[in-house]
Structures are given as structure tokens and as C-alpha cells.
Amino acid sequence: MEAQLTELRQLAAKAESRPTETGIPRVAMVQGEIPQHKLASVYEPMINLILAGSKTMAIGDMTFRYDPATYFVMSVDLPAVGSVHPSTDGEPYLAISLSLEPATVANLLADLPRPSGGEIYSPGFAVAPVTSELLDAWVRMLRLMDRPNEIAALAPAYEREILFRVLQGPLGWMLRDIATPDATISRIGVAIQWIRENFAKPLRVDALADMAALSVSAFHRHFKAVTALSPLQYQKHVRLLHARSLLIGGEGNATSIAFHVGYESPNQFSREYARQFGLPPSRDAARLRA
Template sequence: MEHRLNELRRLAAGAANRRTETGIPRVAMVQGAIPEHQLAAVYDPMINLILTGSKSMTVGARTLHYDPATYFVMSVELPAVGQVHPAASGEPYLAVSLTLDAAVLAPLLADLPEPAFGRRADSGFSVAAVTPELMDAWVRMLRLMHEPNDIAALAPAYEREILYRVLQGPHGAMLRDIASPDSALARVQRAIAWIRQDFASPLRIEALAGKVAMSASSFHRHFKAVTALSPLQYQKRVRLMQARQLLVAQGANVTTAAFEVGYESATQFSREYARMFGMAPGRDAARIAARVRAA
């Protein structure tokens, strides 16, 4: 597979030190060192393939590592902390991603027999070994960056092929459940959308469970299985990540940021912020700002 990987690296060589749109719908690239605070974020559902270097993703208490021999799938929006590393040879980190869209998956699922998908998903994120067939599909997709006139006609077919190859592997159950409205994963995804939309308000588990037609105990169990977090832990991480953005990007003070994201006590906010990010919010914001200025 090395020659396929080398071609993908050549095709993606123009990526910048940040997320770079390719001109192909839902396909993006990133290269080089990424600012630490940008790697702690709520990530969209995606397939992520590393071409050079390696990455780790921590969600709750789970940390997954992957490199060019593996790929990562996240099937729901998750607050995660990432770390990227250059290759042992010193080459910068380089990766491509495909954002998952249930509207694209659903017609593909309708064309495939259900036994191809395997059992129901028991998690919303995982890592699997990359296959030659999946690599080939990515090569065809990224070649379109140099043939923009072909994107409208061919990108949908190549996207279907990438999704099909993933459906055939260990992540197949996750992809199926994204587009299955009655699956536990899809119900958790709807609950996540409500939490993110109104993250600053108090979270009432029974009311949220009722919105997705689940009992409170079943909802809590499935939510934690999919996200590795309880609903309250999920909300807390969304609040803290949003507060970090207010502190760094908008220069908000600690008290303002705390109240803006739903905390009633700046002291409690500071304590939980330090537990998540390793230092008090004011010091963390100043450290990040200094690194941005020095970059």
C-alpha cells in the first residue's frame, strides 16, 4: 500500500497548517503543527485518514491512537482533545478527512443488504486498519483536486465508494446507525444536537430522554456507550470548550466567560476548567495568546 500512500501524500501536499478545504464537498486536509487549543473542540462526524505522522484523540477516559496504517471514524459530534505528531523522519503531520452526512449515507444503505453491516454499533468512535481498497478510493477522490471540472460528476461516486469501503469494515455498524433514525446512536445524536443548541441552560435528563423516546436509564446508558461521557459530562465539556474560545478569541474575562456558558459560580468554573485543561482559565488564555503571537 506504500505507493498508494505516497500518491496521497503528493496529492495533499498543498495543505496549510490548519484545516484546508479542497474544493471537493465535505473533504478537507490539514498539515503541520496545529495550535493546542484548536485540537480541543467538538468534532463533527467524520472519517479521518492520516497520511504522515500520527494523532491521538481523547474522549472522556478513552484515548485512541492512529497513524497511516489506520483510520479513525467519529459518528457523532464529540468534545475531544487531540494531539498531532510529526513522522519519526521529521515530516509534518498530514491528514485528510471526509465529513459524514446522513443524507449521503441513507441512499447507499438502501442499495446494500443489511448483513453487510454487521452488528449494531456500541460506540460512536473507533480506529481500524486501513485497507488497499479504501486507499484506492481516497486516491481517486484526491485526484479531483487537480481536475476541478470533474468534481461535480465524479466526487459523489468516489464518496459513495469511500463510505462503502468503510461499511465493509469494522466501522460498518456505526455508519449504518448514523442513517437509521430509530437506532440508539441516531437518538443520541439528536440529543447531542439539543444539548449543543442550549448548552448554557440546566440539563434535565428525563426531559431530554423523553424527546428521543427513551427511558432515562436507557438514554443514560446508550449516551455513555456512544460518547464515553454521561450527558452531564458532555454538556460540561461543551461549556468549558466554549468558554475557552471566549477567553482566547474574544478576550473575555473569567467571570464573564463562566456566566456566558451557564455557570452560576466563577469559582466552580475555574476549578472545573483547571481540571480539564491543566491550569486556571486566565493563565491558560494568556499562555495560548502568547503562543499565537510567537507563531
């Protein structure tokens, strides 16, 4: 596997310290130190493979670490705080990702035998050991960066193979669930999407439970299992992340932004902001802009 990782590092060497497009649909790469506020974000469903260095991700009260021997799958939109680290020999952090498209996964599942067993209620984020077969599919995918005229013909096949290899591994159930509308994780995803699009509005858990076709108690239980957060905590994280983005962009002062993201009390906003990011809003924004 080391030879495959070495080639992938060479292929992704042009990545920048932000998500860098590859010319291949849904495939991106990133390298080096990443600004702190860029790593505190709502992460969308993806498969992420680290090629050098390591990364930690904090989601709710859980923290995950992964390195070049592992990959992670995120199956729902999750507010998380990440940090990246170079390797022990100083090689910069380097990773590649494939954004997940439920329709693509569903088309692949239609061609595969239906697995036995029921749903697994686990977090919408998990880490697993990488395999040689998965790395090989990634190598062929990234080689297309140097053969752009072949992308339209071959990238869909390589994407299916990457998805297939993940489906065959310990995290395959996560892909199956996001492509199955009746799966609990998909129904929780409907509620998550509503919160993301309406984070400034008052949140009614009973209405969200109706969206997910679950009782209120079952909705609470499954929402916490998938996101590591309660619905109200999830909304608060999304509000604070959006507020931070507005502050850094200079799109208002702390008070006006507090009201914009849905807070009724600027003082409560400042307290929760400082608890989340370590500094009051204005000082945090000034530090990040500097």
C-alpha cells in the same frame, strides 16, 4: 499500499496547519503542527485518514492512537482532546477527512442488502486498519483537486465508494446507525445536538431521555456507551470548550464568560476549567494568545 499513501501525501502536500479546503465537498486536509487549543474541540461526524505521522485522541477516559495504517470513524459530535506527532523520520503530520452526511449514507444503504444482526452499542469513535481498496478510492478523490471541472460529476461517485469501503469494513455498523433514524445512536444524536445548541441552559436528563425515546436508565447507559461521558459531563466539556474559545478571542473576562456559558458560580467555573486545561482561565488564554 505504500505507493497509494505516497501519492496521497503528494496530493495533500498543500495542506496547512488548520483544516484546509480542497474544493471537493466535505473533503478537507491538514498538515504539520496544530495549535493545542485547536485540537481540543467538539469533533463532528467524519471519516479521517492519516497519511503521515500519528495522532492521539482522548475522549472521556478513553485514548486512541492511529497512524498511516489506520483510519477512524466518528459517528456523533464528540468533545475530544487531540495531539499530533511527526513520523519517526521527521515527516510532518498529514491527514485528510470526509465529513459524514447522513442523507448520503442513507442513499447508499438503500442500494445495498440489509445486513443481518442487531445494533452494536459501542463508542461513537473507533479506529480500524486501512485497506488498499479504501486508499484507492481516496486517491481518485484527491486527484480531483487538480481537475476542478470534474468535481461535480465524479466526487459524488468517489464519496459513495469511500463510504461503501468503510461500510464493508469493521466500522461499517457506525455508518449504518447514523443513517438509520430509529437506531439508538441516532436517537442519542438528537440529545447530543440539543446539548450542543443549548449548553448554557440547565440540563434535564429526563427530558433528554424523552427526546431519545428511551427510559432514563437506558438513556444514561447508551449515552455513556456512545460518548464515553455522562450527559452532564458532556455538557460540561462543551461549556468549557466554548468558554476557552471566547477567552482566546478576548470576548470577555473569566467571570462574564462563566455566566455566558451557563455557570452560576465563577469559582466553580475556574476550578473545572483548570482541571480540564491545566491552568486557570485567564492564564490559559494569555498563554495561547502568546
